[in-house]
Amino acid sequence: MRRASAAAALSLAVLAPVAAPASATAPPVQTPAHAAPAAATSGPLLIGHRGAAGTAPENTVSAFEEARSSHADFFELDVQLSADGVPFIFHDDVPARTTNVAQVFPGRENDPITSFTWAELQRLETGSHFSGRFAGEKIPHFDDAAKVAGNKIGVFVEIKSPQNSPGLEKVVADSLRNNPAWNRLVRCGKIEVLGFDAASNRKFARLAPEVPLQQLMDTVPDAATLAQIATYADHFGTDYRLLDAAGVQRVKAAGLGMGVYTVDSTAAYDSVVALGVDRVTGDFPVQFSRHARGQKAFPQNTGVRVAGAVNDVPGNDLQPETGEHVILQNTTRHPVDVSGYRVRDTKDNTLTVGRGYVLAPGARLNVYTGPGTNRPGAYYNGAATEALDNEGDSVALWSSHGTLQDTFAN
Missing domain, CATH: 3.20.20.190 (Phosphatidylinositol (PI) phosphodiesterase)
Incomplete structure (x- = not known):
């Protein structure tokens, strides 16, 4: 050609x-x-x-x-x-x-x-x-x-x-x-x-x-x-x-x-x-x-992962209690305080976990974009605009100290 x-x-x-690095964590x-x-x-x-x-x-x-x-x-x-x-x-x-x-x-x-x-x-x-x-x-x-x-x-x-x-x-x-x-x-x-x-x-x-x-x-x-x-x-x-x-x-x-x-x-x-x-x-x-290169992608991970995301729910994505949300999970054998953890997508939309959320081993937390009643297992950001692309989105999870924990795409 x-x-x-x-x-x-x-x-x-x-x-x-x-080239491989000289050392690996x-x-x-x-x-x-x-x-x-x-x-x-x-x-x-x-x-x-x-x-x-x-x-x-x-x-x-x-x-x-x-x-x-x-x-x-x-x-x-x-x-x-x-x-x-x-x-x-x-x-x-x-x-x-x-x-x-x-x-x-x-x-x-x-x-x-x-x-x-x-x-x-x-x-x-x-x-x-x-x-x-x-x-x-x-x-x-x-x-x-x-x-x-x-x-x-x-x-x-x-x-x-x-x-x-x-x-x-x-x-x-x-x-x-x-x-x-x-x-x-x-x-x-x-x-x-x-x-x-x-x-x-x-x-x-x-x-x-x-x-x-x-x-x-x-x-x-x-x-x-x-x-x-x-x-x-x-x-x-x-x-x-x-x-x-x-x-x-x-x-x-x-x-x-x-x-x-x-x-x-x-x-x-x-x-x-x-x-x-x-x-x-x-x-x-x-x-x-x-x-x-066969190394851990997120070496600073605390054990909390993005287990999934529900981008498009039946009805309005911002409907109270059951709207769009990201699912976090503690994969360790010890409690992890996720207060202040942030979920950020590629368009700079950010969902933040409020104070007092400590995930027990294996526990999950739904982090919602819209309004609802905060309770164990659910935190609501109360935002007025949608954050997650219904056709699929990528999100990154950051700790309260600003370290990258995980990424997820659907």
Whole structure:
């Protein structure tokens, strides 16, 4: 194929094993509810989603640095263009969710993020929404990611919402070709460009045929569509929740590499590895790198796990007493105080356990989003808006001391 040489360059990275760390912490016992760690053998590429969006504010230098230290192969980012043509790293179309725009530019919370100049973007703070520990974090320039990557990790560059950033494909192609830091990564097979917009991907393929390219779609299409994609792309990526063995087979039969997003539980990781995918993108590269190397993914776990979640209940998800909820379980032989434990999803929705909740060995606690009467076995946050995506969501459990305990996806 026309893009065969680019695909061959990336294949060197696919075949290169991830180096094992010099030392490893002995893990606590895994519970039956969680799959055993994958064998420490070569497997799919591991890509940190928006850096390491599960453990640091997404698309920030801190998230990229966390991914770089994780033994992941790549981190992924989203690039857009400011109103004055500067490439910057940001996911959403508007700044409301992840910045302090309401304080800095009141009334512009839902304006297009691309309507802000670079100078205006630099006035926004994008770390505190995740944790006070990241207060002061700024929206990065596109080139900041190359500086963080250095020669330690590769970068997946998603061209985000190209309809909002006319000319973005050329800006990215020119940066990858002319900026020495980016170009070094390209020459080492450590860059891949990706996007959902097929017209944008075709445009980028014409501008930079030497750069591996990935077409993203929500589901795997039919063989004829995949054959068309293979004329301009090297790889295909899709939502893991909707993937089956037949889909993997169709993608590979078209000569495309197979990728999945956004994998945020060890059970989901093991299932997609078993399907034979070539790359796995997830929010927790540190934890999944450990899991892939046969180590404990959550070494600071206190014994409390996310045993399940009920995202979509009969009736209103926020109905009193019986609405949507996450289920925590104490898997140890001793009581665990879960007061202040937090459940956080990928959109920054957070459920918190109130004071006085001590789980006996084996006991479960339902943590509800909406209103209800607090009692043993149930705590209600009384929120006015839904937190859990009815079609499936990923959540992370954090202790009251801010240590990651577990992740869960359905």
